[in-house]
Amino acid sequence: MNATSASLSGTTARAPAVAMLRLLGGFQISQALYVTARAGVADELAAGPRPVGAVAEATGLRPDLLRRLLRSLAAERVFAYDEERDSVALGPLGHTLRGGTDESVREVALMWMETHYRPFGRLWSTLHDGVPAAERELGRPFFDWLGEDPDRVAGFSAAMADLMRAVRRDAIDALDLTGVRHLVDIGGADGTCLAALAGRHPWLRGTVFDLPHVVPAAHDTLRRAGVADRVDTRGGDFFQAVPEGADAYLACFVLHDWNDEQSTRILERVHEAAAPGARLLLVETVLGRGPAPEIATMLDLTMMGIVDGRERTLEDWRSLLAGAGFRLTRAVETASPMCVVEAVRTDR
Structure with a gap:
């Protein structure tokens, strides 16, 4: 064996450990991404490469430390660092x-690091007693804590809007609204989803339904989209009641936040409000389905640590819906990690 083959053999033998070190260092990468997102580094590079010193001056970061951070993120294909020119550009990501x-x-990077990062240090306890890590860290359920601060609510809504545009867009495009005149978006946050749907379907009327302290953010979204004359807002608690009389009800990335008992309560409120034959449209992940199944498993871990929810298999969805008086009719895979789970209200 020559020196080259010995070197290659050693590298191959160490490959699992090297791969594991990259995984173990993920918490550092996520914080580095947070710093660049919060400082607006990527926005400074929108027009093309710039000297690191100029980016540091524009963002208020120390150039010597920014340079080291950019080198680290260049290895993750986020930035492209030119050592010779001491310049940086956007990488593929x-x-x-x-x-x-x-x-x-970007808003997801900010929200996750400001609300999810610290609680995950308590995951050890969650795996022993089932209490979400966030609830133990924050002293109360995550959504209760979130609702106490308008800035947290705004940040969460902005992150959900980012996810809708970047990850759920293909699933929203796949929604079949044939015959739907009035659509209620349950947990509709700032109205981004329903605004997009109403803009695409000029006959559609809609209602954005969410907690009273959340729905005010939808007013500007609907006005900017030019659909405020057809889409209204309602504040309330979907565990208590949802707006009545719609042709269809949409829940976009909502039920995964809740355990089966809580999700059943939400679905039962929809069942009470909906007319016979009304349709239910869920935009959710389905474990084992879609082009990026690793997103569903990652989100399942998120649900474990932050709330008492979960991602579900198709059979899980079928059973959950049946228990609340809905029959699953089909699940549509899309080009994104999200699926459209369609169901119809049945008599119980």
Whole structure:
């Protein structure tokens, strides 16, 4: 064996450990991404490469430390660092940290690191007693804590809007609204989803339904989209009641936040409000389905740590819906990690 083959053999033998070290260092990468997202580094590079010193001056970061951070994220294909010119450009993934673009997840980077990161240090306890790590860390259920601060609510709504544009868009495009005149978006947050649907379907009327302190954010979204004359808002608690009389009810990435008992309560309120034959449209992940199944398993871990929810298999969805008086009719896979789960109200 020559020196080259010995070196290659050693590298191959160490490959699992190297791969594991990258996984173990993921918490550092997520924080580095947060710093660049919060400082607006990707936005500074929208027009092309710039000297690191100029980016540091524009963002208020120390150039020597920014340079080291950019090198680390260049290995993750977020930025492209030119050592010779001491300049930086966006890498293949960098545009996703710019604000306001179709594929942006900048608000997700901010929200996850500001609300999810610290609680996950308590995951050990969750795996022993089932109490979500966030509830133990924050002293109360996550959504109760979130609702106490308008800035947290705004940040969460902005992150959900990013996810709708960047990850759920294909599923929203796949929604079949044939015959639907009035659609209620349950847990509709800032109205981004229903605004898009109403803009696409000029006959559609809609109602954005969410907690009273959340729905005010929808007013500006609907007005900017030019659909405020057809889409209204209602504040309330979907565990108590939802608006009545719609042709169809939409829940986009809502039920995964809740355990089966809580999800059944929400679905029962929809069943009470809906007329016989009304349709239910769920935009959710389905474990084992779609082009990026690893997103569903990652989100399942998120649900475990932050709330008492879960991602579900198709049979899980079928059973959950049947228990609340709905018959699953089909599940539509899309180009995104999200599926459209369709159901119809039945007599119980």
